[in-house]
Each structure stands twice: as structure tokens, then as C-alpha cells.
């Protein structure tokens with residue numbers, strides 16, 4: 318594992334009143350654009366449209382059946398007994414969607430007679446539902462965590478190449494990486510149509526802002542595209558880095574398991590809610606990534622012989638959660654690795670805590 322000097326990690330965002338970047342240099346324009354990339358942690362989720370669509374219509378139906386069983390104290394034992402065989406797939410104590418602020422819509426006042434009952438949901442369907450429930454949770458690095466991450470990864474990044482964010486949400490990492498790091502292209506792959514659409518809007522806003530600031534920079538005479546540009550995490554580029562921003566940021570609405578990763582040089586995965594997906598992801602990446610490609614993920618390691626751990630940044634260093642950086646190296650074949658995420662709570666301890674959580678829910 319490479320020993321890097323331990324930088325003084327940032328612990329918070331810069332004060333809002335910090336002087337805005339002066340936009341009369343390429344570095345100033347870059348800083349202003351980075352500042353303008355919006356966070357999406359608290360974005361409004363158009364649930365109705367999401368849950369009425371395709372595979373998520375069934376997700377909503379099963380979720381409502383599960384939530385009714387959870388909310389009814391008389392059915393609590395049955396509810397817990399259905400979850401118990403699938404604890405490896407539950408993120409936290411109880412699934413996110415069924416909780417008070419979860420993804421599911423309110424029930425109608427009168428339940429239709431044909432409303433799905435939990436008893437009609439098979440174990441296999443419930444397990445898949447739990448996987449989807451974890452995948453749909455939204456979270457992202459705060460700006461200062463992203464800055465830490467770029468500082469951490471920059472020593473490994475060679476200019477050129479393609480960065481990919483698998484599960485790119487509202488596109489904050491993709492757009493910020495295209496600004497801060499010397500990639501030829503940064504690509505985001507997002508499953509949910511509404512998140513992809515919001516990311517596309519944010520991309521358009523960023524490009525419009527870039528066009529305006531670059532037009533200002535071109536007064537009284539346009540600078541040469543070859544004028545040097547110092548990147549914030551170290552390394553040098555030229556003004557082309559900003560002039561070609563549109564071609565350097567790509568966003569796709571796609572399932573990451575179907576994404577072409579064969580030209581990637583860094584794959585970023587905010588995998589904190591992807592515990593049940595880690596082995597399948599490791600398998601895909603081992604088979605499809607080019608040799609030497611970097612992979613970084615959060616919270617859960619990528620334990621597969623095709624990946625060498627370059628660095629582990631423990632929680633509360635780069636970010637609130639741990640960050641792993643790997644390199645794709647060696648053969649992808651060989652004996653299948655044992656399950657890597659080791660996310661298997663003790664069932665009795667889980668049940669005691671889950672009952673306490675249910676009681677707190679009843680009392681609220």
C-alpha cells in the first residue's frame with residue numbers, strides 16, 4: 318500500500334462569506350465554476366412519477382405492503398420474521414423506504430380490496446426489494462469532503478483518461494471532477510430518470526456559467542487556449558480544460574451494471590448504501606476494466622483478487638466514511654472470492670434493536 322503524506326484534511330466548507338473568486342484569470346474562472354456546482358443532498362424527489370414508472374411501480378406496491386405490516390403492532394412478529402432471513406440486504410435496522418421520511422407515498426384513506434399483502438410477496442421478491450431500497454437512498458460528499466477526495470486521488474491520476482461515477486445522482490462528483498482533475502472525460506451513470514434529468518439541468522447551468530465567465534476572460538482579447546491553468550489539487554492543464562468542458566462532461570441514464578466501463582481510468586462509487594451490490598460490482602469491474610484502472614469506493618471494501626488496495630482513508634479523514642482506492646491489476650479469473658462485504662448482523666441482536674425501533678415508532 319502506498320504511503321502518502323497525511324495532509325491536513327478539511328473538516329468543513331469554507332465560510333460562505335469568503336471572498337468570491339476573481340474571474341479575471343483561468344484559475345479564478347475554475348474556482349468560481351467549482352463553487353457553483355450545486356449539492357443535491359436535500360433535493361425534492363418527484364415520488365409519484367418515479368413510483369408509477371416501470372420497475373418502481375412494483376417497488377412501491379411491495380413497499381406499501383411491507384410498511385402496512387410494519388405499522389400494525391398486531392403484525393409486527395410477522396413483519397420481523399420476513400426481514401430476518403435477509404439481514405445482509407437491510408441498510409441500517411429497518412428499510413429506509415418504510416420509515417416516516419422514506420420514499421413511499423401515503424396510503425389512500427380506504428385501501429383497495431386488491432391491495433397487495435406481504436404474505437403474497439415471495440422471499441426472492443422481498444430480497445430484491447431490499448436491494449433496491451438501499452440503492453435508492455441518496456447521499457453525497459459535502460463540498461469539503463469532495464475537495465479532500467480530489468487531493469487524495471490526484472497523485473494517482475494521470476492526465477487524459479476517463480473518470481466514471483457509477484450511480485452519479487445529480488452529477489456533482491462528475492462535474493466537479495471535470496473541473497478539478499485533468500481527465501479527458503468524466504462520465505456519470507445514473508439509474509433513476511428524474512435524478513438523471515436533474516443532473517442534465519445542472520450540467521446545462523454549469524456550461525452556461527462557464528460560457529459567460531470565459532467570454533469575460535476573452536476581454537479585451539481572447540487568451541490562447543494553450544495558456545497554462547493550475548489545477549486546485551495540483552497538476553497543470555491549459556485553458557482548453559475549460560474551453561472543452563462540454564465535451565468533457567457526459568451523463569447517461571443507465572443501470573451501472575450495463576455501463577461500458579472498458580475505457581475508464583478511474584471509477585468512483587459512493588457505495589455506502591450498496592452493501593448487497595459490492596460483490597456483483599467487483600465481479601463486473603474485474604471482468605471489464607482495463608488493467609491499471611483506479612477504483613474508489615466508500616464504506617465497503619472491494620475484496621477481489623483483481624484489485625490491489627492502494628490506499629485506505631479511514632472515516633473522518635477524507636470524508637465522514639472510509640474511502641478505499643484500488644487498482645485493477647492481474648487476472649480476473651481464478652476462484653470466486655468469498656463474499657466480501659461481510660454485512661451480516663447477528664439476527665437476535667438485530668431483532669432486539671428492531672423491536673425497540675418499532676416501539677419508538679409506535680410511541681411517536
Ligand SMILES: C[S@@+](CC[C@H](N)C(=O)[O-])C[C@H]1O[C@@H](n2cnc3c(N)ncnc32)[C@H](O)[C@@H]1O
Nearest residue numbers: 452455456457484485486506507508572573587
Ligand atoms: C449515494 S448516491 C451517490 C450520488 C453521487 N455518486 C455522489 O456521490 O454525489 C447513489 C446513486 O446511485 C444510484 N444508483 C443506485 N443503483 C444504481 C444502478 N444500478 N445503476 C446506476 N445508478 C444507481 C442512485 O439512484 C443514487 O442516485
